[in-house]
Amino acid sequence: MSAKILIADDERHIAEGLQMLLADDGFEVDVATDGQAAWELVEQGGYALVLADLRMPEVDGLELFSRMREAGVVSEIIIITGKGSVDTAKEAMREGAYDYLEKPLKIDRLKELIPKAVEKFEVREANRQLEERLKGLTRFGDLIGQSDEMREIYTMVEAAAPTNASILIVGESGTGKELVARAIHDKSNRKKGPFIAINCAAFPREILENELFGHEKGAFTGALNEKPGCFELADTGTLFLDEVAEMEPDIQVKLLRALEERSFRRLGGKKEIQVDIRVVSATNKNVQKAVGKGELREDLYHRLAVIPLFLPPLRDRRGDVRLLAESFLRRFAEENAKDVECFTPAALEFINEYRWPGNVRELKNAIERALILARGNEISLSDLRAHELITSEDREIRIPVGTTLEQADRTLILKTFSFVNGDHQKAASLLGMDEDKLRTELTAFLSAEATAPG
Ligand SMILES: Nc1ncnc2c1ncn2[C@@H]1O[C@H](COP(=O)(O)OP(=O)(O)OP(=O)(O)O)[C@@H](O)[C@H]1O
Ligand SMILES: [Mg+2]
Missing domain, CATH: 3.40.50.2300 (Response regulator)
Structure with missing residues (x-):
């Protein structure tokens, strides 16, 4: 026109x-x-x-x-x-x-x-x-949310997706980082190409290198066949590097080089392989801190975070909680062929008030479990609280006035640790502290407790 x-x-x-x-x-x-x-x-x-x-x-x-x-x-x-x-x-x-x-x-x-x-x-x-269009949106790709924060994410994804710029998504565990990464891929002109995700924290160094870059036949004992790595598999598509702040320093160097050159060699290989990829990565760490402490190379950080995207925790976008809860309810009711249609007022109040430290993932799991337990066509507060999932006794600590900060810290750390059944990583992420630091603190507390008189 x-x-x-x-x-x-x-x-x-x-x-x-x-x-x-x-x-x-x-x-x-x-x-x-x-x-x-x-x-x-x-x-x-x-x-x-x-x-x-x-x-x-x-x-x-x-x-x-x-x-x-x-x-x-x-x-x-x-x-x-x-x-x-x-x-x-x-x-x-x-x-x-x-x-x-x-x-x-x-x-x-x-x-x-x-x-x-x-x-x-x-x-x-x-x-x-x-x-205008995004203002009225309550969902975007597979993402659900109508808060200003989520709409801002939609706008940024919409604008950044068609470019080739590297995007680093930062947010607590369960906030939807992987969904955002997929939305970026789906809104890009690489959408017909592959979306390859790799969790950088899931492998020891040697294996991670092999996963990323692949190997030639005979590269090491047991390498009977050649194997392409994620970089090759993602050619013409998107490579999603999850938990990217968890890599050993020498892998970071290799990754940086591969990202800069968009080319690399397989393990045991001589040939430079060129690839056409878009890189999206994610972390639940405080990246500034990780860079400050030298855990994440600064040059790698800048390469990954050409466009940084911060995904706020669910407790900071209250406007999404009910919408999410209701969409999960509808979805799981359909999947389980159950005639559950709504929440009781008490259940709804709980959903709105609770802090959701495990973010959308926790909400989603809570609703799925509650739905399975629900009798009749409503989800009640006790359905939600089932499976020790959310008993306020277990999740709350009373700290009387007169407690020192040090004692309060210690109580919170121990309580959180026992709440996640001794999972260091989960506890560290809930507490928002470094995992190594948590281990040191716990050891100190526990040995102090063992030697304390009485
Ligand atoms: N906005 C959202 N709308 C619908 N579902 C969501 C949303 N955010 C997260 N989820 C769901 O919550 C779960 C956790 O999301 P996802 O795996 O993307 O989180 P994450 O940030 O990558 O977490 P982690 O750091 O633990 O890997 C998934 O099942 C996802 O489908
Ligand atoms: Mg994830």
Whole structure:
């Protein structure tokens, strides 16, 4: 569809001359020979650009412009002016007019200015439409959420997905990092290519290297066949590096090189293999800290986080909790062919008030379990609390006034540790502390307890 332009000039020969000229350039052009007629057309919207003569009887160019602004008409405007009133035109520019043209009109300047003004309108309009569309969204790909925070994520994913920029997603465990990574892939023009995910924390060093880069036949004892790694498998698609802040330093160096060159060698291989990949990575660590402590190389961090995306914990986007709970309820009811339709008020209150330290994953699991237990067509508070999942006695600590910070720390750490059944990694992530530090602290507490008198 060609852009629409309105020419408002009481000198008919000028208006019609312009009309012919711009129509030749493929624009759709209307003409109004007085300000009032122009206003009636402009008010209906749809013009990318209005060329308005400063001097017209009754409604002049400036008046037209100010009416447009008042009414929220978003067309760009260029003021046409005679020699004597350039200052007024410049004033209008300060108020937001795109530019001005001086009579007699110069074709070169027209041809330069008009397409730019139209383009500005179109870019602005496209952005506005995108924002409008995302504003009403309650889901995006497989992601559910209507909070401002999630809508911001949708907007950023929409904007970043088509580029090749590396994206680092940072967020607590269970916040949906992998879903976001998949949404990025699905919204990119690599969507027909593979999406290959690898968890960098899941393998010891040698195996991780093998997983990432593959090997040639005979590269090591037991390498009976050649094997391509994730880098090769992800060619033309997206490589998702999960828990990327958990790699040994020398693997980080190799990874950095492979990312910079978009090429690498298999283990035991001589040939450089070129790949066309987009890298998305994720971590639940505080990356700044990890870089500060030298656990994550700074150069690698910058390479991975060309676009950083922060996924807030569920407790900081309360507006999503109920929506998520209800969608999970519908989904699991259908999957389990159960006639459960809603939550009791008490269950709902709990869902809204609880902190959800395990984020969306915890909410999802809680609903699935509750649904299986539910009798009748409602999920009750006791269904939700089943399986020791969420008993407030177990999850809360009373710390009386008079407790030192050190004692309070210790109680919280021990309680959390026992709550996750001694899983160091989970406990560290719930507590938001480093796993090694947690181990040291726990050892200290436990040995102090063993030697404490009484
Ligand atoms: N916004 C969301 N809408 C729907 N489901 C979600 C959303 N966020 C997370 N989930 C679901 O919660 C679970 C955890 O999500 P995901 O695996 O993406 O989290 P994560 O951030 O990668 O966690 P971890 O750091 O533990 O790997 C998944 O089952 C996912 O489908
Ligand atoms: Mg994950």
